[in-house]
Amino acid sequence: MSSLIEQAAQRMEQLRQAGVDMPTSPPLASAVDAVKKSAIEAQSIPLSRYVEIDLDALSAVGIVSPTAPRSQIADQFRVIKRPLISNAMGKSASVIVNGNLIMVTSALPGEGKSFTAINLAMSIATELDNTVLLVDADVARPSVMKKLGLPDGQGLLDLVLDESTDMSSMLLKTNIDKLTILPSGTPHARATELLASDAMIRLLDEMARRYKDRIVVFDSPPLLLTTEARVLATHMGQVVVVVQAERTLQSEVRHALATIEACPVKLMLLNQARAVSKGVYGYGGYNYGYGADMSSGKSGYPQHQF
Structure with missing residues (x-):
């Protein structure tokens, strides 16, 4: 296309030199300039990277896959x-500020929060009306990329350190049409402190408002190990706290919930539960109940579930 335009422009210049009266700024010449300008601008636009996720491998380890047949965990x-x-999406009884920012965490390590965050993101990616961004925000012990079988790379920490970097250049497009991933980024000695920085808060604000149909799922550090997860929670619309059945003490769960009182919505997930008890709904692997009234945010987690 560009060669045809350039040939036409050259022919017009030949006619002008031969004495043919030609307009000084012909439409075609303007088109040439427009094409050149667009090419220059296109080179400066950052492009998201692309990765292939092995969906069969994920299904084999119990992770929801959009291409897999119906399964218990998918249900x-x-x-x-x-x-x-x-x-x-603002369809609840009251509008929740930053409701599209969902943090998945736990009281302590090893309770299944990363597994839950990935499954939640995968499940949301099957929706017709929503896209999802999965963020590995557990910067001290990142595991999302490893669990997905993907190489580490630049990501969240790089964006926080250099606010001039366009977020699109750090995102990973995947073979799941509606799923994008933001890795934890280049390791940094003060990684956990960066999560509590003003730059991180500004980045969260951009994530919340950039796309109206996007839901952002964060795999966050455990609540009782560092204060950074608690700072993150204050900017989230919703927090999912994963609790491993028959392992996590009730006092630890209560302490964890006390650190995120400011979050308007808290959902409790009882992981690896063997039985369904009153107030909890599940199929055997996960049981779940609300740790907050969805409209008021008041704590209401039943003690007998632990």
Whole structure:
């Protein structure tokens, strides 16, 4: 296309030199300039990277896959995600500030929060009306990329350190049409402190407002190990706290919940539960109940579930 335009421009210049009266700024010449300008601008626009996720491998380890047949865990997350999506899209009884920012955390390490964050993001990616960004915000012990079988690279920490960097250049497009990933980024000695910085807060604000149909799922550090997860929670619309059944002490769960009182919506997930008890709904692997009234945010987690 560009060669045809250039040939036409050259022919017009030949006619002008031969004495043919030609307009000084012909439409075609303007088109040439426009093409050249667009090419220069296109080179300066950052492009997202692309990665292939092995969906069969994920299904084999119990992670929801959009291409897999209906499964028990997929059914569980269909129920889990529904109120979260409703809140995120402003369809709940009251409008939740930053409702599309969902933090998945736990009281302590090893309770299944990363596994839950990935499954939640995968399940949301099957929605017709929403896209999802999965952010590995557990910068001290990142695991999302490893669990997905993907190489580490630049990401969240790089964006916080250099606010001039366009977020699009750090995102990973995937073979799942509606799923994008933001890795934890280049390791940094003060990584956890960066999560509590003003630059991080500004980045969260950009994430919340950039796309109206996007839900952002954060795999966050545990609440009782560092204060950074608690700072993150104050900017989230919704927090999912994963609790491992028959392992986590009730006092630890209560302490963790006390650190995120400011968050308007808290959802409790009882991981690896063997039985369904009153107030909890589940299929065997996950049981779940609300740790907050969805409209008021008041604590209401039943003690007998632990």
